Amino acid sequence: MFRLDELVARLGGEVSGDPAVLVRRVATLDQAEEGDLAFLANRKYLSRLQGSGASAIIVAPDARALLNGRSGIVTHDPYLYFARVVQLFNPPPPPRAGIHLLAAVASPLPPSVEVGAGASIEEDVEIGEDVVVGPGCHIGRGARIGRGTRLAARVTIQHGCVLGEDCIIHSGVVVGSDGFGFAREKDGRWVKIPQVGRVVIGNEVEIGANTTIDRGALDDTSIGDGCKLDNQIQIAHNVRIGENTAIAGCVGIAGSTVIGARCMIGGQAGIIGHLSICDDVVVSAGTLVSKSITRPGVYTASLPLQPHAEWVRNFAHLRHLDALVGRVRALENQ
CATH class of the missing domain: 3.40.1390.10 (MurE/MurF, N-terminal domain)
Structure with a gap:
C-alpha cells in the first residue's frame, strides 16, 4: 500500500x-x-x-x-x-534463476537466467543477465538476447536473430521464420529463395501473442527501440520499423516496407510492400495503405459500417461513378 x-x-x-x-x-x-x-x-x-x-x-x-x-x-x-x-x-516477478531439468541447453548462460521446462537453447547463443526463457521456448544457434528480456511460454527465436534489453515477448511469437520469397519458372513452378538475413529487435520492445516477424531475404528485418506490437501481426521480410511505433492486432505488413518513428497503425490495417511511411503517421483501423506516405498526419481509407442493402445500392452507384463524371463534364461544357 x-x-x-x-x-x-x-x-x-x-x-x-x-x-x-x-x-x-x-x-x-x-x-x-x-x-x-x-x-x-x-x-x-x-x-x-x-x-x-x-x-x-x-x-x-x-x-x-x-x-x-x-x-x-x-x-x-x-x-x-x-x-x-x-x-x-504490479512489478514483474524476479527471474527464478536456474535451468529446469527438462530443458536442453547447449550454450553457457549467466547464473541469473531462468530457463523453463521443455525449453531448448542451441549452441553459440548469447543471453544477458536476468533473462527469462519460458517453458517450451526455442532459441536457435547464434541468437542474442539482451539483459532483462522475458520470453513467455513457447516463443521461437530462430538462428542468428537479435533481441535487445528489457523486451517482453508473449506466447506463440515466432521471430526469424523464412520470408515469403520465391521466383517463378516459366512452367509456373516456384523456386524458393533462401532467406539469409536476420531479425534485429531493439530495446524495450513488446511483441504480442502469435505475432510473426520474418527474417530478411538478404538484409535484416528490424524493429526499433520502444516499439509495441499487438497480437497476431505479420511482419514480412526486410521490413524496417522506427522507434516507439505502435501497431494494433491483425495488421499485415508486406516485404521491404519502411515505417518511421512514433507511428500508430490501427487494427487490421494492411500495408503493401516496398512502401515508405514517414515519422509520426497514424493509420486508422482497417485501412489499406497502397502508396507511400511522406507527410505526418492521420490517414484513413475504410468505409463506415452500414446495412447490407444500403451498401449494395451505394456500391452500384460507385461502379458508374466514372461515367457519371463524364456526363457532368459534358453538361458543364454545354
Missing part, C-alpha cells in the same frame, strides 16, 4: 486533499472501492465520478474542482499516471 504523498514523491504530480490517504490498487471509477485509486482521463465519464467508491482519484488540473473535497492526485496526464501507478503496484 502507498500513501498519496508517497506516490507523488515517486511519480510527481500534486496531492489534493489528505496526503495520508492509503491506496492499495488502481481501479475504474465504476469498480473502485475503499482503498482504491481511480482515475478520470476522459470527461465523458464525469457522471461516474461522484458515485465512485474510490478513496482517491487521479485528475487533470482542469478537473481539480470536480473532486469536491475528495482526495486525489492532480497531474497533466491522468491516464499516463495511472499506467505508472499500476506498474508500481
Whole structure:
C-alpha cells in the first residue's frame, strides 16, 4: 500500500486533499472501492465520478474542482499516471534463476537466467543477465538476447536473430521464420529463395501473442527501440520499423516496407510492400495503405459500417461513378 504523498514523491504530480490517504490498487471509477485509486482521463465519464467508491482519484488540473473535497492526485496526464501507478503496484516477478531439468541447453548462460521446462537453447547463443526463457521456448544457434528480456511460454527465436534489453515477448511469437520469397519458372513452378538475413529487435520492445516477424531475404528485418506490437501481426521480410511505433492486432505488413518513428497503425490495417511511411503517421483501423506516405498526419481509407442493402445500392452507384463524371463534364461544357 502507498500513501498519496508517497506516490507523488515517486511519480510527481500534486496531492489534493489528505496526503495520508492509503491506496492499495488502481481501479475504474465504476469498480473502485475503499482503498482504491481511480482515475478520470476522459470527461465523458464525469457522471461516474461522484458515485465512485474510490478513496482517491487521479485528475487533470482542469478537473481539480470536480473532486469536491475528495482526495486525489492532480497531474497533466491522468491516464499516463495511472499506467505508472499500476506498474508500481504490479512489478514483474524476479527471474527464478536456474535451468529446469527438462530443458536442453547447449550454450553457457549467466547464473541469473531462468530457463523453463521443455525449453531448448542451441549452441553459440548469447543471453544477458536476468533473462527469462519460458517453458517450451526455442532459441536457435547464434541468437542474442539482451539483459532483462522475458520470453513467455513457447516463443521461437530462430538462428542468428537479435533481441535487445528489457523486451517482453508473449506466447506463440515466432521471430526469424523464412520470408515469403520465391521466383517463378516459366512452367509456373516456384523456386524458393533462401532467406539469409536476420531479425534485429531493439530495446524495450513488446511483441504480442502469435505475432510473426520474418527474417530478411538478404538484409535484416528490424524493429526499433520502444516499439509495441499487438497480437497476431505479420511482419514480412526486410521490413524496417522506427522507434516507439505502435501497431494494433491483425495488421499485415508486406516485404521491404519502411515505417518511421512514433507511428500508430490501427487494427487490421494492411500495408503493401516496398512502401515508405514517414515519422509520426497514424493509420486508422482497417485501412489499406497502397502508396507511400511522406507527410505526418492521420490517414484513413475504410468505409463506415452500414446495412447490407444500403451498401449494395451505394456500391452500384460507385461502379458508374466514372461515367457519371463524364456526363457532368459534358453538361458543364454545354
